[in-house]
Amino acid sequence: MSFGDAIKTVFSKYATFSGRARRSEFWFWALFVFLINVVMSILISATGGISIDLDTGEISYGATYFLAALVGLALLLPNLAVTVRRLHDTDRSGFWWFIALVPFVGWIILLVFTVLEGTRGPNRFGADPKLAAGEAPAQAPQV
Incomplete structure (x- = not known):
């Protein structure tokens, strides 16, 4: 799966928590979110989205800060959905996502x-996404 295909797939399954996601889909999405961030x-930084008045200590937020917050909110649901589908691909429930909330090791x-x-x-969450894409299953090496 290419970078563009992965982004299209995640956006087309914006809030779909069922099914499975390949590693390439998940990691290309992670790269996309990183680049957006x-x-x-x-x-x-360039537009002074956050500024602090040194005299009063008052913090002011500019328009770009709110734009970034909106983008973050827009990407939150597909990010959660693709993570849950990735967990499904490893035959784990989406509730394993909450392990990330455990301090230090989660x-x-x-x-x-x-x-x-x-x-x-x-598996119990659906068909193998690699086989659905028309790829042949990996064969074990002959001994």
Whole structure:
């Protein structure tokens, strides 16, 4: 799956928490969100999206800060959905997402789950997305 295909797929399944997501779909989406965050951070820094009055200590937020907040909110639901579908591909319930809330180690465990190869063939969450894309299943090497 290419970068563009992954982004299209995630947006077409904006709030779809059922089914499975391939590793490439998940990680290309993660790269896309990272790049959007970099662009938003640069815009906020360049336009003074957040400023602090040194005399009073008052914080003021500019339009680009609110734009970045809206973009973040718009990407929240598809981000959760693709993460749940990625967990489904490894034959885990979407509720495993909450492991990320465990201090210090939770996000590491979730990261490991998203890196692992998905279940080959169908599982309780649906058909293998690699087979659905027309790819042949990986064969074990002959001994």
